[in-house]
Amino acid sequence: MVIAPTISLLIWYIIGLSSFDALLLFVILFAIVFAIIYLVSAYLHNSRVNQLTRIIKNISHKQFEVYDDIQLQKNDELDDLIKQTIRASRMVEKELIRLNKIENYRKEFIGDISHELKTPIFAIQGFIETLLNGAIHDDEVNEVFLHKAMRNVNRLTYLTKDLMEISRLETGELKTNIQEVFLRDLIMDVVESLQFKAQKENIELVLHDFDKNIQIRADRNQIKQVLVNLIENAIKYNKENGKVEIGVTVLNRDKVELFVKDTGIGIDPKDIERVTERFYRVDKSRSREKGGTGLGLSIVKHIIEAHGEKLTIESEPEKSSTFRFTLSRVSHVSV
Numbered sequence: 511m512v513i514a515p516t517i518s519l520l521i522w523y524i525i526g527l528s529s530f531d532a533l534l535l536f537v538i539l540f541a542i543v544f545a546i547i548y549l550v551s552a553y554l555h556n557s558r559v560n561q562l563t564r565i566i567k568n569i570s571h572k573q574f575e576v577y578d579d580i581q582l583q584k585n586d587e588l589d590d591l592i593k594q595t596i597r598a599s600r601m602v603e604k605e606l607i608r609l610n611k612i613e614n615y616r617k618e619f620i621g622d623i624s625h626e627l628k629t630p631i632f633a634i635q636g637f638i639e640t641l642l643n644g645a646i647h648d649d650e651v652n653e654v655f656l657h658k659a660m661r662n663v664n665r666l667t668y669l670t671k672d673l674m675e676i677s678r679l680e681t682g683e684l685k686t687n688i689q690e691v692f693l694r695d696l697i698m699d700v701v702e703s704l705q706f707k708a709q710k711e712n713i714e715l716v717l718h719d720f721d722k723n724i725q726i727r728a729d730r731n732q733i734k735q736v737l738v739n740l741i742e743n744a745i746k747y748n749k750e751n752g753k754v755e756i757g758v759t760v761l762n763r764d765k766v767e768l769f770v771k772d773t774g775i776g777i778d779p780k781d782i783e784r785v786t787e788r789f790y791r792v793d794k795s796r797s798r799e800k801g802g803t804g805l806g807l808s809i810v811k812h813i814i815e816a817h818g819e820k821l822t823i824e825s826e827p828e829k830s831s832t833f834r835f836t837l838s839r840v841s842h843v844s845v
């Protein structure tokens with residue numbers, strides 16, 4: 511509305527001017543337009559530089575925002591720089607979260623270990639002190655105390671062994687050595703090695719028969735370790751004259767499922783998801799009394815996950831527990 515009369519006025523004015531004045535006016539107008547364009551673009555440029563400064567400042571203060579409010583439409587070098595800085599901010603944030611997690615995990619782990627080591631070490635110290643203070647000459651107790659000290663030394667040995675195993679698994683130092691393995695041979699080795707332990711506790715170990723030609727792709731020693739830990743638990747947390755069944759179900763051409771089922775004390779639903787945590791034990795004294803370290807199932811879970819498989823636990827408290835995990839089959843394709 512205002513532009514039309516203004517332009518008409520300007521034309522009328524220019525027509526009335528001498529050519530020198532008209533040129534001068536053009537130069538002045540051109541300078542004004544140029545200055546406006548320059549100021550607007552400088553303002554836009556500055557505001558993007560400010561945004562960039564804000565992102566960099568936030569990173570240096572370990573503050574990470576989402577930056578959804580930043581609109582980048584120019585697609586020039588400055589926009590690219592801002593985009594890259596936002597990406598860097600996200601990466602630094604993720605890395606810091608990861609490092610914090612590792613740090614917390616390390617602190618927690620050291621706390622757990624010192625707690626677990628304290629009990630047997632203090633017990634050994636107590637027995638030895640009592641013996642040195644004269645009990646060594648008392649034939650009624652000296653041997654008993656020595657046996658008790660020995661039991662605690664054994665505990666320390668199991669604990670150290672399991673701790674080394676879990677730390678090697680968690681740091682990734684222990685690489686899975688995947689080979690083609692005959693499954694029945696592997697399971698029979700483990701069952702035979704635990705037969706004596708089971709008999710001592712009056713527990714029947716039953717291995718269900720299955721195709722001896724089934725081969726799996728797995729780390730032989732690690733899967734043996736998984737089975738030892740599961741079967742030992744099934745013996746330890748069983749009832750008088752209980753039973754442990756071990757079997758294999760063929761799921762399809764590519765997968766088999768192994769299970770270890772007991773007739774034991776069972777696990778409460780609220781504890782099921784926690785039993786694979788390091789040092790988590792439903793009944794600490796029962797576990798300790800049976801030589802447990804609370805690390806067996808964490809080791810099992812680590813190994814199974816390192817094979818890309820999953821452990822599932824089902825249980826009926828006071829009745830039974832079943833631990834299952836899948837493994838990859840070797841499928842011999844006939845040509």
Ligand SMILES: Nc1ncnc2c1ncn2[C@@H]1O[C@H](COP(=O)(O)OP(=O)(O)O)[C@@H](O)[C@H]1O
Pocket residue numbers: 739743744747748772774775776777785786790791792793797798801802803804805806807808831
């Ligand atoms: N078969 C089972 N039946 C009942 N409870 C079990 C069984 N296996 C494991 N648990 C529970 O899970 C806990 C953790 O098991 P694990 O990591 O092997 O440690 P540990 O046997 O050394 O105590 C055990 O202390 C026990 O409370």
Ligand SMILES: [Mg+2]
Pocket residue numbers: 739742743802803804805806807
């Ligand atoms: Mg155990």
